[in-house]
Amino acid sequence: MIEVKNLVKEFNKKDGSVYRAVNDVSFEARDGEIVCLLGVNGAGKTTTMRILSTVFKPNSGTALVQGYDISKEAQKVRENLGFLSGDTGLYNRLRPREFISYFGRLYGLDNAEINRRIDDMADLLDMKDFLDKKIDVLSSGMKQKVSIVRSIIHDPPVMIFDEPTSGLDILTARNIISFIRDCKDKGKCVLFSTHIMREAERLADRIVMIHRGQVLANGSLEELRAESGALDLDDVFIFYVNRFSMEPEVKEHEF
Amino acid sequence: MNFKKALIVYRKELMEMLRDKRTLFTTILLPIILYPLIFVGFSSLMSRQQVKLEEKGATIAIADSLNTAGSALIISDLQTIEHFSYLPYSPAMEKRFEEKDIHAIITISDSLSAENLHLIKFEVRFDNSSDQGRMLIGKLNKSLADTEKKMVEQRLIEQKLNPGILKVVSVVETDISTAQKKLGSILGMILPYLMIILLISGAAVAAADLVAGEKERHTLETLLVSSAQRTEIVIGKYLTIITMSMVNVLANLVSLYFSATYMVSQSGLETAGVSFPVSNFLILFLALIPLSTLYAAILLSISTFSRNMKEAHSYEQPILTISMLLGMISFFPAFELSNLMALVPVINISLLFKAVMIGEYQISHLLLTIGSTLLLDVLAIWGTIKLFNTESVLFRTEDDSSVKGARKNRKAFFSTFNGIIYFLIGLVVLFYLGSYLQGRDLGSGLVQTQIFIIALPVLLILRFLKLDSKKILRMKAPRIVELVLIPFIAIPAAVIVSLLSQLVNMVFPFPSEYLEQLGKLFQMKMPLWQQFLIIAVSPGICEEILFRGFMPRFFEGSSQKAVIVITALLFAAFHLDPFRFLPVFFLGLLLGYLTLRSGSIYNSMLSHTLNNGTALLAASFASHPIMQRISTGGDTLTFWLFVPAIVIFIIAIMMFHKVTANREDTCAE
Numbered sequence: 001m002i003e004v005k006n007l008v009k010e011f012n013k014k015d016g017s018v019y020r021a022v023n024d025v026s027f028e029a030r031d032g033e034i035v036c037l038l039g040v041n042g043a044g045k046t047t048t049m050r051i052l053s054t055v056f057k058p059n060s061g062t063a064l065v066q067g068y069d070i071s072k073e074a075q076k077v078r079e080n081l082g083f084l085s086g087d088t089g090l091y092n093r094l095r096p097r098e099f100i101s102y103f104g105r106l107y108g109l110d111n112a113e114i115n116r117r118i119d120d121m122a123d124l125l126d127m128k129d130f131l132d133k134k135i136d137v138l139s140s141g142m143k144q145k146v147s148i149v150r151s152i153i154h155d156p157p158v159m160i161f162d163e164p165t166s167g168l169d170i171l172t173a174r175n176i177i178s179f180i181r182d183c184k185d186k187g188k189c190v191l192f193s194t195h196i197m198r199e200a201e202r203l204a205d206r207i208v209m210i211h212r213g214q215v216l217a218n219g220s221l222e223e224l225r226a227e228s229g230a231l232d233l234d235d236v237f238i239f240y241v242n243r244f245s246m247e248p249e250v251k252e253h254e255f
Numbered sequence: 256m257n258f259k260k261a262l263i264v265y266r267k268e269l270m271e272m273l274r275d276k277r278t279l280f281t282t283i284l285l286p287i288i289l290y291p292l293i294f295v296g297f298s299s300l301m302s303r304q305q306v307k308l309e310e311k312g313a314t315i316a317i318a319d320s321l322n323t324a325g326s327a328l329i330i331s332d333l334q335t336i337e338h339f340s341y342l343p344y345s346p347a348m349e350k351r352f353e354e355k356d357i358h359a360i361i362t363i364s365d366s367l368s369a370e371n372l373h374l375i376k377f378e379v380r381f382d383n384s385s386d387q388g389r390m391l392i393g394k395l396n397k398s399l400a401d402t403e404k405k406m407v408e409q410r411l412i413e414q415k416l417n418p419g420i421l422k423v424v425s426v427v428e429t430d431i432s433t434a435q436k437k438l439g440s441i442l443g444m445i446l447p448y449l450m451i452i453l454l455i456s457g458a459a460v461a462a463a464d465l466v467a468g469e470k471e472r473h474t475l476e477t478l479l480v481s482s483a484q485r486t487e488i489v490i491g492k493y494l495t496i497i498t499m500s501m502v503n504v505l506a507n508l509v510s511l512y513f514s515a516t517y518m519v520s521q522s523g524l525e526t527a528g529v530s531f532p533v534s535n536f537l538i539l540f541l542a543l544i545p546l547s548t549l550y551a552a553i554l555l556s557i558s559t560f561s562r563n564m565k566e567a568h569s570y571e572q573p574i575l576t577i578s579m580l581l582g583m584i585s586f587f588p589a590f591e592l593s594n595l596m597a598l599v600p601v602i603n604i605s606l607l608f609k610a611v612m613i614g615e616y617q618i619s620h621l622l623l624t625i626g627s628t629l630l631l632d633v634l635a636i637w638g639t640i641k642l643f644n645t646e647s648v649l650f651r652t653e654d655d656s657s658v659k660g661a662r663k664n665r666k667a668f669f670s671t672f673n674g675i676i677y678f679l680i681g682l683v684v685l686f687y688l689g690s691y692l693q694g695r696d697l698g699s700g701l702v703q704t705q706i707f708i709i710a711l712p713v714l715l716i717l718r719f720l721k722l723d724s725k726k727i728l729r730m731k732a733p734r735i736v737e738l739v740l741i742p743f744i745a746i747p748a749a750v751i752v753s754l755l756s757q758l759v760n761m762v763f764p765f766p767s768e769y770l771e772q773l774g775k776l777f778q779m780k781m782p783l784w785q786q787f788l789i790i791a792v793s794p795g796i797c798e799e800i801l802f803r804g805f806m807p808r809f810f811e812g813s814s815q816k817a818v819i820v821i822t823a824l825l826f827a828a829f830h831l832d833p834f835r836f837l838p839v840f841f842l843g844l845l846l847g848y849l850t851l852r853s854g855s856i857y858n859s860m861l862s863h864t865l866n867n868g869t870a871l872l873a874a875s876f877a878s879h880p881i882m883q884r885i886s887t888g889g890d891t892l893t894f895w896l897f898v899p900a901i902v903i904f905i906i907a908i909m910m911f912h913k914v915t916a917n918r919e920d921t922c923a924e
Contacts, residue, residue, distance in 0.1 A: 012647065053480045056646055075484055083480040089473035093274040094267075105263045106481045150477070 001189050002029040002052065002158060006061035009047050009213075021047040023213035024061070029191045029206070031157065034184050036204035037193035038237065044213040045193040046085070049162045052191070053083045066157050066189075079107060082151035085162030092136040096127065096146045099135060100153055107154035114153065121149045125175070141172040148179050159183045161192035165199065177203065197233040207233075209240050216240040256486045264483060264491025265498075272461060272499055282457055282499060286507040290514040312338025313358040313391045316348040325375050325406060326363045332402040333361075336394050352380070359391055439535070443612030444585050446539070447605040449511075450504055451582035454543060455550055457503025458496050459571045462554035465492045466643075467567035475649075489555070489643050493636060496551035497544070504543060508536060535611050542611075542621065545628035546604050550578075552635030559642045562651055585609045592616070597623035600631055668720060674809025678825050681801070684708055686831065698779050702793050710797035713805045728804030733855040736914050741849075741858055743907035745865035748845055750900035753870065753892055755838040765834050777874040790871050795864030802826045802843065803850040803859045819847035842866060853915045 009022040022044045029035035037045045050056045052063055054074040062069055068076040091099055097118060104114035122128050125145045130138055135146065151159070161180060165173040180203060183190050194200055200207055200221075207224060209216040217224055217240045225231060228239035272278050317333075319326050334341060342348065344360065351357045359381040366376035379395060382388040408418040469475040478488060512533075554571060561567035581601040584590050585608060592606040603624040610616035642648050685708055693700035717724040724730070779786060802822055810818045823843030827836045846859040873892075 050476075055476060055479050056650075075482055078480060078482045081480070085476070087473050088477040088480065090477070091267075091271060091474055092472070093271045098267075098270070102263070102267045103477075103481050106260060106483045108482065154482070 001031055001067065002035075002063065002065055002191055004028065004048070004052070004061075004063040007048065007051060007058050007063060008060045009044075009051060009056060010059050021213055022051070022058070025210065025213070025215055026061075027208045027215060027218050029189050031189045032184060032187045033205045034180065034190045034192065034203050035206045035208060036200040037191065037208050037210055038195070038197070038200045038204075039193075039210040040195055043195075043210045045195075045210055046162055047213075048210070049083075049085070049160055049191070049193060052077075052160055053081060054078055079154065080156050080158055082154070082156040082159045083162075084147055084151040084160070084164055086166055087162075088147060088151075090135050090143055090146060090150075092134070094135055095132050096135060096138070096142075096149075097131050099146060100149050103150050104153045109154060117153055117155070118149065121152070125149065140168065141175065144168060144172050144175060148176070152183075156188070158189045159191070161190070163193055163195070165194070165196070197237065201233050209237060211241055211244055214244070216244050256484060256490070258487075258490075260483050260487040261490035261494070264488055265494045268465060268492055268495040269498060272464070272495065275464070278460055278464070278499070281460060282503040283506045286503075286510045290507075290510040291517070294514040294518045308386055308390055310338060311387065312340065313387060314340050314342065314356070315359045315361055315391075316342045316344045316352070316357050317361045317363070318344030319363045321363050321365055321375065323375075328406065329363065329375070329377070329399065329402050332398050333395070336398055339391075339394070355382075358382075358387055359395075361395075439612040439614060443609040446612065447585040447608035448579075448582045450508070450539070450543060450608070451546070451601060451605060452579060453504050453507050454500050454547055455554075455575055455578050458500035458547065458550045458554050459568075459575060461496045461499035462551065462558045463561070463564050463567035463571060464558075465495060466555065466558040467561040467564050468558075470561075471563040485643050486640055489636075489640050493548075493551050493555055493639070496555060497547050500547045500550065501540075501544065504547075505540070508540070512536070535614070538611055539608055542604060542607060542625060545625050545632060546601070549600060549628050549632040549635055552632055552639050556635065556639040556642050559639060560648055560651070581605065592620045592624075594619070594623060598627045600628055603627065669808045669811065671810055671812065674806060677809070678806065678829070681708065681712070682829060682831070685829070697775060698781060698785070698789050701789050705793040705797035710800045713800055717805075727808060728800060729850055729854055729856045730804075731855045731857075733853055733857045734914070737853055737855070737858055737911065738861065740907050740911045740914070741861045742865055743903055744845070744849070744911060745862040746869050747900040747904035747907070748842065748862070749866045749869035749873075750892060750896055751904060752838045752842055752866065753873070754894065754897050754900075755841060756835060757892070757894075759834055759837055763834065769834065777871065783875060786871060786875070787868060791864045791868035794867060795860050798826075799846065799850070799856055799860045799863055802829070803846055804856050807847065807851060815851055819844060819851060822847050849911070852912065 004025060004027050007022050007025045008020065011019045011021055013019050025044070025048055027035070037048065039045050047056065051058050052065060052070060054070055054077055057071060062071055064070070065077040066080040068080065070077050091102075094102070100118055101111070101114050104117070105111075109117075118131070122131055125148065127142070127145050127149070130142050135143065138146070159180075161176070164176045164180070168176070177199070180190055180192060184205075192203070204221065206218070206220050208218045209224075217227070219227070221233070224233075224236050224240075228236045230236045230239055315333075317330060319330060330341070333339070342357070344362070348357055348360060352360055359379055362376075362378040364376045364378070366374040368374045377399060379392065381392055383392065407421065411418045411421070466475070469478065479485070483491075553574065557570045557574070558567045561570055578601055581599075582605050584602050585605045590596070590606060592603065592610050596606055597603045597620045603620075607616060607620060607624050610620070685704065689700075689704040689708055692703045713728075714724060717727055776790065777786075779789070802825065806822045806825060807818045810821050813821070823840050823846075826843035826846075827840035830836070830839050832839075842863075846863055849862055850856050850859040
């Protein structure tokens, strides 16, 4: 369960001005539900997720992950969270088994537990062949699988995926997609971000559209289609972006 | 903070380090191979060189214009020197001498001593800059001394005197230094330097990889989203750096030890009673641990700050260079460890090593050295954890520091970083160009320094950036009431500054050369009004443009108080004079306050001019009756002047503060 409440994140730009990357964002994702953060590049998706993963601290507002406050109980949040993104790289000098065990130990698991989980996941993801090779020599698909196991080694109730398929070939992307579905089936709360409409369409139970740091819309695909009157998610998205850009004009007329 | 997790991080980092072939090679393999190679190579080369030189001998031309029994004896004795050959002198020999075909020319002639006694003049022309020349003169002198002794004895016997009367003093040298201590003193010179370098270079390789490397490889975020806390991560990485640096030192020491003992045993030197001081090595190794922890923390924070490995390496470079220079102190014979020296990092370890190696060190110094290093270490590690927790540092983004970028983004030019860079460049230019100009002619040099080094660059930069100089430099007319108050502030301030210098003089007495140098300033042979222009007016304008107009703009991110303190510190440092640091710092605080408070640089310009002018007048009229009354001779003032000075100063400042109450923000845009 993730509850995001009025999250604000600002960055100081080099010319001294302040850039508000996340502007009063609120939404929630329940257990057994896949929620998609949908937006163009630079919309604030990654920043929001980095705040949820406690890498960044918010300027104001907060969020609860499995009931734990991201600012006050950061460690508890991380213990209940699996995080996967393009920026969560692997240690090339280690072997997959060592790499995954390292994180398992950091999560406080004992070796027997870690090995059991690694073996289970290796069966599931067909990783037996490369579990004891150097990560350096693995293909990107193999690395992705290692990352997946790393993110779920502590069996967290909440999973966050930041643009999980970007830069991956179709086969590897499919791994991720099925893994996300699998997480949902196990009753986990899943939040993932993408700028690919098709992916959101296929996976999401609910879509949170985000643009220039603000939430444009929040609802299931059907709800959004109904409100916008468009069928294709591309058109739905354009509808909300246009409505957002119009707002200032509407306000001007009010005065 | 869970130490177990820090250990998990530590174990993993260590494993990764040891898997990196480059790291493994430089920290462990290289020392094992290097020392034997160096020692074997050096020793065989050295001994061969020595033998060669001896065997090469020398060819010498002799011109004997005396042809007496005495000169014949000298020559026949010279001919017994092994490998030396002699030719009779002819003018043609000069050319061969120049061509180094002949190595020396000896001329034996007649001479008289001061007591009108016969002397044999033995002249040698040789080249003392060559190894052969030095070898040759040594052998000649030895042979001559023997011959002379024989001849003197002969003379005494002819005079029927006992040759024994020549012996008056018998020198008995008893060298109390043991062979052990001799070895220690040589090792004490080289080892500290070597070990400090090894320690730091080992730490630097590891540190750059541990955070900056993780940023580069995009693995940092993976680690940050795990349940490890940042403090645990920092501690784990910190322990890794310490381990790697100590492993590097240990590998080098062990290899050095074995190859050195091997060399000694091979060379057949007198080794009875000499053993390598293994127990001392152990003390040193332990004493290195605090230094290692200090460097681990410093280098880790550099790594945290850097965006990638390349950046980390370039930031590490100055630290390495400074440490090397500090470590070199063990090569200077005059420096010994004192309680004060024991507080200076690196220098203390270096000197402690030296003392330990000759077996003469005090436990108090050992404890002070370790204690002060550990204290700094705690500060450094605390700072590193802070840095690691600062988002803007850990996720620093690219900034545009190009000239083009600065022009495009004028406001961005005034960053703290650029301010410090500008200041440092100015300092270097002042040091070289300024002292060159003033060396040619003090008076005009001072004015040129002020205009061309201090003021003009500022105006040119503002022009280049197309900025409004008037606005940036706060060239705004002050109010009359402010100008009226300035003399009541500046003149008492001059007295306070002067008394502060005297106080400093009492604590750290000025060296006499320094006072002489300073005195020159007031004794330039020119009319007073010219001196006034040089000493008071030109710094009053130029230094103010730089330090009260330009520099504060770089630090505007901080509070006004901080800006005043920072620019005053820079102003004091700019005078390149440790003795005047405190007084100039005080003056800088005052001048910074005047400008920033009133929004007009003219206030501090007037105040600076009045301050320097007062000092000039006090020095010029030191012999005047009025000055005699308030001074204790020369240009030192009596201390009771402090009371009225400070009273007037405080009242005037309070009034200034009041009249500028509503103007303080007028300068901020």
